[in-house]
Amino acid sequence: MKVQLSKINVGNYKIRDSIDEDHVKEIAASFEKDGQWDPIIIRTSEDRGTYDLVAGEHRLCAAKTLGWSEIEATVRDDIDDSEADFLALKTNMYRKEMLSTEEGKAIKTYMERHNMTQKQVAEELRRAVNWVSERLILALDICKDVKDAISSGGITLRQAVIISQIKPNGAPNVPRSWDSQREFLSLLLKDEERKGKKLSDQETRQLLKWFQNDVLYTIGYSGKDFNEFVAILKKAGIEQVVDIRDSGVSTYKPEFSSDVLKNSLASNGIDYIHCKEFGVPYDIRTPYISGDLKHECFSQWYTWSIRKSSGSDRLPGMVKILKS
Numbered sequence: 001m002k003v004q005l006s007k008i009n010v011g012n013y014k015i016r017d018s019i020d021e022d023h024v025k026e027i028a029a030s031f032e033k034d035g036q037w038d039p040i041i042i043r044t045s046e047d048r049g050t051y052d053l054v055a056g057e058h059r060l061c062a063a064k065t066l067g068w069s070e071i072e073a074t075v076r077d078d079i080d081d082s083e084a085d086f087l088a089l090k091t092n093m094y095r096k097e098m099l100s101t102e103e104g105k106a107i108k109t110y111m112e113r114h115n116m117t118q119k120q121v122a123e124e125l126r127r128a129v130n131w132v133s134e135r136l137i138l139a140l141d142i143c144k145d146v147k148d149a150i151s152s153g154g155i156t157l158r159q160a161v162i163i164s165q166i167k168p169n170g171a172p173n174v175p176r177s178w179d180s181q182r183e184f185l186s187l188l189l190k191d192e193e194r195k196g197k198k199l200s201d202q203e204t205r206q207l208l209k210w211f212q213n214d215v216l217y218t219i220g221y222s223g224k225d226f227n228e229f230v231a232i233l234k235k236a237g238i239e240q241v242v243d244i245r246d247s248g249v250s251t252y253k254p255e256f257s258s259d260v261l262k263n264s265l266a267s268n269g270i271d272y273i274h275c276k277e278f279g280v281p282y283d284i285r286t287p288y289i290s291g292d293l294k295h296e297c298f299s300q301w302y303t304w305s306i307r308k309s310s311g312s313d314r315l316p317g318m319v320k321i322l323k324s
Helices: 021-034 057-065 081-095 100-114 118-125 129-139 144-152 157-163 175-195 201-211 226-235 258-266 282-289 296-310
Strands: 002-004 040-044 051-055 070-075 217-219 240-243 271-274 320-322
Touching (some): 021 057, 040 081, 051 081, 081 118, 100 118, 100 157, 118 129, 129 157, 157 175, 157 201, 217 226, 226 258, 240 258, 258 271, 282 296
Parallel strands (some): 040 070, 217 320, 240 320
Antiparallel strands (some): 002 070
């Protein structure tokens, strides 16, 4: 069927970063000589009366160059969004060679949009999984350390996709601009070593959520039983507790000893780790215990300590603290 060019939208299924003007001229010359023998592919848009271009952007540009008002098109309303996405990619790949980065960006978009794995994408495109992996890596906004971790098997490609959500602090070519990705990569690997297993995609996303949370919340258990303690954590939206006590052992309240506390918190949907290296110095703990300093002293000490050691006020993730 003939469709007016003015009713065709380009964008929802756009694959290429740029248009090859020489190729457009070749198509235009072919149109003038032989006419249009191959229709473009479109879908009816949500805004009825218009269409979304699925495949044929170069042909559409050629028609506009020739001043055409209409173009021959095939309407594919029989396919869903996922099928339309892959039809756009396939037709572009097979008609004219795409840049590997363009293919990678499209694959990354489809994996996120349709919650697909590399294997599923490879099967859809009839390509090897390695072919998909190579292009996906090219499209990710990740630093060299993360790319090296993929190559060595330290992290999965899906985890790298999640890490790519951490954007560089400034221009990507500035050495320190990727520091946040490096920090999270180190945190991820340490967390996997601590748990003795690879984190799932969901667990990695949760870890990233904690990493990007720079709220410092301190709480002690003195004067509280376990149920009161958990109620405070839940009311504050605490999802992970970092225990910074030296030993993690409580003789007068055994329910707050590390091994018991870890299991008890887990049953309440709260993660627990013990990091005594984060502990506050004795000179601050003593006046806090005596009542001369308030809870805020811990936030103030951590902020000062981090600024002194890193030159930055940004707190390095997982900073919701349990303090006895």
